[in-house]
Amino acid sequence: MCLRTLLMKALLAYALTVGAAGRPLLPAEAATAEPQAKSDTDVFDEAWRLVQNRFYDRNLLGLDWEAVGNKYRGAYAEAKTDAERSAAINAMLDELGVSHTHHFIKEQPAYYQLVDIFSWPLRRDIPKYFSGGAITYSGIGIFTKTIDGKTFISGVLAGLPADTAGLRVGDEIISADGGAFEAVGSFHGKEGEAVALAIRRDANGPVTTIAVRPRRIKPDDAFESAMLDSARIIEANGRRIGYIHVWSYAGRSYQEILEAALSDGKLKDADALIWDLRDGWGGARPSFLRIFDPHGPTMILSERNGDTEMVGFRWRKPVVLLTNNGTRSGKEVLTYGFKKNGYGEVVGEPTAGALLAARAFLLSDGSLLILAVNDVTVDGERLEGKGVVPTIEVPFELPYAAGKDPQLNRAISVLSDGA
């Protein structure tokens, strides 16, 4: 056997070992990784133990963690539903008062979105809780927020059922098929069927019913298609302003979609760009910002068959970044760098101030714990709890917005007439 073959095999074996095993678990984690059924508070104790062993601050921010666990363990034991149990765990986690530390259950779209984002590190546990390993849920492609006990649509993914049915940001959801609205439960088992959503678009207006047909949603695919479908040209003052909404930035693929849209897609003839990073998930790498660095070179590689590939694409035209209090984590790093480098105006509301690095843990009942395992500073500055303030602050009143978007309108004004 030649040396090259031997080397190849050794390297492949190493790669596969690393790929299959990942980082070895600490003994305390290993104890929580396998399903167990010892007592009513097993899952609560798993979460409590993971925080104790893995939270980024070994002093748990000065809390008496034993006492915090004891404070909420009883509420967990007495809870009757998954939602109540999760609320007890989150009450415990909220004592830490930091982002990236939260418990999610299968009744929440965020649960599926996060499991999909963390699908690689969770790959060994996913088959236990998802038949066939497919991370999907029944949904219509919306984000919701609860304000004063009412549920409002805070985001509509372009091209998904809610969008095609005509639902808008700011709509209050009153009921689904006559029952209480549940973000996942209202659509479970109803893929392709019409579900009647009773909504109110105006605070004093009538309740209207909109039929929407849910479908199976694979979060990463949905975020990609919604990003693609969001890309459009807005004509204003004779200028062609490109718009694109990045819902999730947890992967290189989203940046590739942006680059493709700008270099060779729907936005290639735009005179300016609105880069919408409002809501959704972070996950962005700081290097994504290079696209707005005008000094870098752009290369085009041409194959003999005529295919071309662009390397190091740069956007050298005006750009505005849209933010709000749902612009979080990796997206805040981008906002920070964008503002600091003066690439363009940042329009909207201050970002979330949620910048820590998290790991995901599937607990033995299939629920999900997101846990902050690294503290983070950006250029020496800690954004956690602070966020980034836009250069042009534009508030947005969500309830009954009826699809109106003053932040987008301001960004258009900035790019079309400098207002």
Added chain:
Amino acid sequence: MAPGRPAPRAAYCYEFLIIFFPSLARMAAILFLHWREPQFI
């Protein structure tokens, strides 16, 4: 890397991969990026 500090062994290994086995280096890079678990989500 700080001046005067030796390159980590992993850096030499990766350089070796890039030179002699570029496709394997690409695979290793993909694995590594997925393997970096903490996320700024």
